[in-house]
Ligand SMILES: Cc1cc2nc3c(=O)[nH]c(=O)nc-3n(C[C@H](O)[C@H](O)[C@H](O)COP(=O)(O)OP(=O)(O)OC[C@H]3O[C@@H](n4cnc5c(N)ncnc54)[C@H](O)[C@@H]3O)c2cc1C
Ligand code: FES
């Protein structure tokens with residue numbers, strides 16, 4: 001078992017020991033390595049000023065992702081390659097094509113956001129594709145610029161994508177086996193197999209699991225709470241992917257949104273469109289579906305759709321596995337049925353039959369990079385104008401994500417008409433008594449939920 005963190009900083013091997021495991025990569029870069037090109041804006045994953053490029057070794061060399069350094073713990077660098085704005089250069093040794101285009105297009109004013117934009121665009125550039133305008137927008141949705149305006153930045157992106165790739169390869173660090181990193185009276189375990197993960201969880205009862213860390217990072221940077229024992233899921237290859245059988249899409253607990261999105265989108269386009277609005281590319285490159293469920297937030301965006309789809313969770317602990325339906329998983333505000341030593345291993349989502357329609361709606365104050373006020377998902381099967389099957393999941397309407405059971409009952413077996421739908425809208429009032437908070441008032445939430453059902457009717461048609 002290895003006890004020090006090893007990674008490549010550009011092409012230089014770095015070994016880290018003695019540093020608290022919850023030190024963020026941003027703090028490490030700026031205060032230890034004195035690489036201050038990477039900026040801190042919000043320290044919560046919202047502004048993109050801290051965007052860095054993280055390479056993961058794969059069969060073709062490196063697969064790069066844009067990530068927020070402000071909420072990434074240093075041990076997550078283990079076995080990877082980190083590049084910051086200081087490491088960019090062109091093939092001629094001058095500026096990288098993205099940097100060159102940003103200058104030529106006058107895409108920077110105060111410059112505070114610029115390193116983050118450059119890093120997001122460099123990752124896109126290194127993918128070697130010719131992205132569309134929509135794909136450029138999506139790659140930049142997690143980068144906030146307060147002074148330049150986005151047109152010159154997007155123009156620079158378009159110019160840069162026409163120039164060949166410039167980031168040189170590098171030998172991947174020889175990192176094998178699990179990591180048990182201890183420093184500053186804290187421990188970070190990174191097992192490599194489900195059996196090791198199970199054992200680590202069993203032997204460290206107080207430890208907190210960390211998947212992408214996009215919720216947990218804020219516990220450190222915003223709540224200033226200590227996390228003395230962490231167990232990381234991301235090195236467990238068995239649960240990092242998504243597998244399909246004839247009837248199920250099995251999402252491993254360590255699979256990120258970006259891994260799960262293309263597969264879920266192929267089966268459920270509306271779910272894919274909703275997932276593209278979860279956080280930003282940087283957040284989706286790290287955040288997991290499993291973390292979203294385990295976090296048990298009433299406004300998490302995946303549970304409404306997964307409730308509507310009748311997803312099941314495979315839970316594991318002490319070498320045993322059990323299956324729990326998602327609609328039996330949440331027991332109260334941020335409470336779940338997870339017992340001590342138990343974790344989510346996998347999320348099983350039924351594949352659609354040809355008659356199934358899924359419609360997902362996320363209602364937030366902004367289109368991109370915003371938490372929902374209300375999120376609704378409807379799985380509907382019509383047969384000869386009759387509602388043969390209906391499941392409705394809502395977030396933001398109760399202490400937990402929840403099904404609208406009375407509304408489902410008001411629709412099931414009825415003719416799919418506006419009159420039926422309007423009656424069911426009244427049932428929604430009986431299903432939920434939402435709260436008023438800083439995101440929305442109870443009255444707003446109730447009205448939105450009702451109108452989402454009407455929107456479904458309008459979209460599906462009589
Ligand atoms: C800027 C920003 C924007 C965001 N936007 C959205 C958004 O639009 N919609 C949305 O829903 N969320 C959003 N989030 C919240 C967050 O990204 C998601 O909830 C994400 O899915 C969390 O996954 P993670 O892997 O990062 O979880 P982590 O932070 O690693 O873990 C979250 C919690 O789950 C536990 N946990 C993780 N995996 C498991 C497991 N397998 N078994 C048991 N427990 C586990 C952890 O111990 C922790 O308590 C946003 C967050 C940020 C910072
Ligand atoms: S500092 Fe704002 S996203 Fe990291």
Ligand code: FES
Pocket residue numbers: 107108109110111112113114144145146147148
């Ligand atoms: S150039 Fe000032 S914030 Fe973007």
